[in-house]
Structure formats: structure tokens, C-alpha cells
Amino acid sequence: MTVYTPGQVAEETGFSLDTLRYYERIGLLEPVERNAAGQRRFSEEDVGWLGMVRCLRDTGMPIAAMLRFAQLVRSGDHTxxxxxxxxxxxxxxxxxxxxxxxxxxxxxxxxxxxxxxxxxxxxxxxxxxxxxx
Amino acid sequence: MTVYTPGQVAEETGFSLDTLRYYERIGLLEPVERNAAGQRRFSEEDVGWLGMVRCLRDTGMPIAAMLRFAQLVRSGDHTxxxxxxxxxxxxxxxxxxxxxxxxxxxxxxxxxxxxxxxxxxxxxxxxxxxxxx
DNA sequence: ATGGCACCTGGAGTGGGCTCCAGGTCAATG
DNA sequence: CATTGACCTGGAGCCCACTCCAGGTGCCAT
Structure with a gap:
């Protein structure tokens, strides 16, 4: 299982480190895994979701709407x-x-x-x- | 020479009354003519310029850039x-x-x-x- | 062991673009 | 002649989406 450092994710997704932390804080990103030192280690899945977020943001979806969508994604297959x-x-x-x-x-x-x-x-x-x- | 009341201009351009006043305040609109009672009377030219502003705004031009463009327009034909x-x-x-x-x-x-x-x-x-x- | 670097936290600050408000003026209408 | 409605002003407030900051931790290379 590959994991990504904050720097790598920022590089790949184009979101700044601050924005990544901000997205986690507001719940657009589920709590990200940490290593022993408490630093974030993003999963493939996190990076994939951030790709989706990128698409939605770039096409003008407000954060509030993305949060609702994130809720659906987390609620399981029936959504x-x-x-x-x-x-x-x-x-x-x-x-x-x-x-x-x-x-x-x-x-x-x-x-x-x-x-x-x-x-x-x-x-x-x-x-x-x-x-x- | 036709003139337009603020309400008519808002109707036609889709900008709110507050936004029209705001645009005048920041200089995106040149000082608008007034009637005896001090109420605004927009000229054809004002409405035309607001149409331009509408286009530029809707296509994502920041206000600061529109201000620079407005300066060019006001500086005469050599621009x-x-x-x-x-x-x-x-x-x-x-x-x-x-x-x-x-x-x-x-x-x-x-x-x-x-x-x-x-x-x-x-x-x-x-x-x-x-x-x- | 010393520096540098990537990262951490909570919280404050920023910038853009409006939007709202209180309190006031005028003109027309019932 | 009282009310309504469209407008006026200066200034404050708001929302969104970040962005920055101070002070701190842990790891690695010189």
C-alpha cells in the first residue's frame, strides 16, 4: 500500500499544504492517517478523492455542495x-x-x-x- | 437622449442597485448624472459600458483588471x-x-x-x- | 551536535466582491 | 395631507475560500 507525504500530494493535486489541512479540518477529507511522528500519510484513496475534489472545484462547485457529496460517498452503496x-x-x-x-x-x-x-x-x-x- | 433610472438599469443589466452604486464608488463606472433630486440617471453610454462589464465579469475578469481597462477606455483613442x-x-x-x-x-x-x-x-x-x- | 527541512497545531488574517443597514429626501397617489 | 415607494448616503458587515503565522517536533546530512 503506497502512501503519500503532504508535499507529494500537494505536488500531484495542485492543492497547497494549507488547503489540504483546511479540507481535512472542514471534513471534505476524512481524517488522514498519521505516521509515528504525527505527520500525515495520504492513501491512494485520499489522492483519488482529491482528484474528484479538483474536478468539482475547477468546475465551480461550492465547498458546501462538495461536503454534501462527500457525505453521500461515505454513506455507502445505497447512495x-x-x-x-x-x-x-x-x-x-x-x-x-x-x-x-x-x-x-x-x-x-x-x-x-x-x-x-x-x-x-x-x-x-x-x-x-x-x-x- | 434617453436616460435610465437605477431600477431600469438593474433590470436590464442584472446588477443589483447596490452593485451599481458600488461600481460607481470604486470608479468602474464614471460618476453618473443626477436629476434635480440627486437621483442617478444613467445614459445609454453608461448602460453600454455596463454591458461590457457584464461580459468581462461573467468571463472571470477581476474588478482590478476591469478598472485598468476602464482607464484605457477613458484615456482616449490612442489606447x-x-x-x-x-x-x-x-x-x-x-x-x-x-x-x-x-x-x-x-x-x-x-x-x-x-x-x-x-x-x-x-x-x-x-x-x-x-x-x- | 548543529543545522536545515518537512511537517505539526490552533487561531488569526486576508482579499474579493458584494450586500445590508439606518436614517433621510423627494414625488406621486388615494 | 399622509402614505408609499424609489431613491439617496456613509459605513459596517458578510461570505467564501483560503492563507499566514508563531512556536514546536522529528529526522537526516554535514
């Missing part, structure tokens, strides 16, 4: 349907997020084009008729 | 190239955001599929051999 429900609705939320992002992006791109046109006109003014320069 | 630069790099940031979101979304969808498989196996266990029920 599998509920977990699917949570993830499906989050999947839909991500889709909506992307749709909005694309919409706003198009508006910004139109603005860029507008500024380019403004520039082009300005240049025309500088050299109104190339043939006559 | 058009800079504005294009800001918007282009923000456009790229949005693209990156969407790419990450899609990546995470795929991982979540794989997880959903995994849970569905777990469920299927569980059902098999309940009725191991349909022919023999």
Missing part, C-alpha cells in the same frame, strides 16, 4: 443513485457555464473587431489617399 | 491598440477556461458512467439469473 443525480445536475451546470462563456466570448470578439475597424479608419485618416502621399 | 491587447488576451483566457471546463466535465462524465456500471452490477446481484427467478 449511488443520489450521487449520479448530483453529478448529472453538476454536469448540466457546467454545460450552462460553457454556453454562457461562449456567448460572452462572442460579444468580446465583436468588440475586438469593432476596435480593429476603429483603428483602420484612424489609419485611413492619417494617409487619406495612398496614391497622393 | 485602442492597448484595449485590443487586453481583450485578445482575455479572449485567450476564456478559451483556456472552456478547455479546462471541458476536460473536467469529461472526468465527471466518466465518474457518472462508473456509478452507472456499479448500479448495473448491483442489480445483477439482486437477480443473478433472470431465467431462474
Amino acid at each position: 449511488v443513485a443520489d450521487r449520479i443525480g448530483v453529478l448529472e445536475s453538476h454536469d448540466a451546470a457546467i454545460e450552462a457555464q460553457i454556453t454562457l462563456l461562449r456567448e460572452r466570448q462572442r460579444a468580446i470578439q465583436r468588440k475586438i473587431q469593432y476596435y480593429r475597424d476603429v483603428q483602420a479608419v484612424a489609419e485611413l485618416r492619417e494617409t487619406p489617399d495612398p496614391a497622393r502621399r | 485602442v491598440a492597448d484595449r485590443i491587447g487586453v481583450l485578445e488576451s482575455h479572449d485567450a483566457a476564456i478559451e483556456a477556461q472552456i478547455t479546462l471546463l471541458r476536460e473536467r466535465q469529461r472526468a465527471i462524465q466518466r465518474k457518472i458512467q462508473y456509478y452507472r456500471d456499479v448500479q448495473a452490477v448491483a442489480e445483477l446481484r439482486e437477480t443473478p439469473d433472470p431465467a431462474r427467478r
Whole structure:
């Protein structure tokens, strides 16, 4: 059974040491195993769960919602349907997020084009008729 | 020249009255015109700028960056190239955001599929051999 | 044995972005 | 002429998600 030091986990998951401790404190992570000196040793399972947390966080799920999901995961197999429900609705939320992002992006791109046109006109003014320069 | 009351602007832009006042306070909005009673009357231009702010906010631009952009807009035509630069790099940031979101979304969808498989196996266990029920 | 390093704890502090509040002004409506 | 409702101000408060800190432990290499 492989175990990971806090430093390794931070490296792998991209969470800071402080964030890892914070997640454990608030119960997003179950109490992590310790070695004789009291230092954390993360299991494969911990690291896997942190991967899930990474996905959910990066897609905008608030910590409170992740805590509820964590509760489901800990409550055993009879919650599998509920977990699917949570993830499906989050999947839909991500889709909506992307749709909005694309919409706003198009508006910004139109603005860029507008500024380019403004520039082009300005240049025309500088050299109104190339043939006559 | 049409003007808009705070309520109308809130309605149209989706920003709350408090947020509109906050944006003016921090200088994201230039001092808004007032009527005789000291109440705000937003111009078309204000509303247009708020549309831009909406786009930038919704796509994750921090307020500090929007303030810098606002400065460029106010500094006159010679900043058009800079504005294009800001918007282009923000456009790229949005693209990156969407790419990450899609990546995470795929991982979540794989997880959903995994849970569905777990469920299927569980059902098999309940009725191991349909022919023999 | 001495330094350096990775880690530990509880608790306080930070930053971003609003959001709320008390107490007040004005204009229109019943 | 009293009430209602939309608005005003300055300032405090809030929520989220970390992040930092002081003071301490244990282990390893020089």
C-alpha cells in the first residue's frame, strides 16, 4: 500500500499544504492517517478523492455542495443513485457555464473587431489617399 | 437622449442597485448624472459600458483588471491598440477556461458512467439469473 | 551536535466582491 | 395631507475560500 507525504500530494493535486489541512479540518477529507511522528500519510484513496475534489472545484462547485457529496460517498452503496443525480445536475451546470462563456466570448470578439475597424479608419485618416502621399 | 433610472438599469443589466452604486464608488463606472433630486440617471453610454462589464465579469475578469481597462477606455483613442491587447488576451483566457471546463466535465462524465456500471452490477446481484427467478 | 527541512497545531488574517443597514429626501397617489 | 415607494448616503458587515503565522517536533546530512 503506497502512501503519500503532504508535499507529494500537494505536488500531484495542485492543492497547497494549507488547503489540504483546511479540507481535512472542514471534513471534505476524512481524517488522514498519521505516521509515528504525527505527520500525515495520504492513501491512494485520499489522492483519488482529491482528484474528484479538483474536478468539482475547477468546475465551480461550492465547498458546501462538495461536503454534501462527500457525505453521500461515505454513506455507502445505497447512495449511488443520489450521487449520479448530483453529478448529472453538476454536469448540466457546467454545460450552462460553457454556453454562457461562449456567448460572452462572442460579444468580446465583436468588440475586438469593432476596435480593429476603429483603428483602420484612424489609419485611413492619417494617409487619406495612398496614391497622393 | 434617453436616460435610465437605477431600477431600469438593474433590470436590464442584472446588477443589483447596490452593485451599481458600488461600481460607481470604486470608479468602474464614471460618476453618473443626477436629476434635480440627486437621483442617478444613467445614459445609454453608461448602460453600454455596463454591458461590457457584464461580459468581462461573467468571463472571470477581476474588478482590478476591469478598472485598468476602464482607464484605457477613458484615456482616449490612442489606447485602442492597448484595449485590443487586453481583450485578445482575455479572449485567450476564456478559451483556456472552456478547455479546462471541458476536460473536467469529461472526468465527471466518466465518474457518472462508473456509478452507472456499479448500479448495473448491483442489480445483477439482486437477480443473478433472470431465467431462474 | 548543529543545522536545515518537512511537517505539526490552533487561531488569526486576508482579499474579493458584494450586500445590508439606518436614517433621510423627494414625488406621486388615494 | 399622509402614505408609499424609489431613491439617496456613509459605513459596517458578510461570505467564501483560503492563507499566514508563531512556536514546536522529528529526522537526516554535514
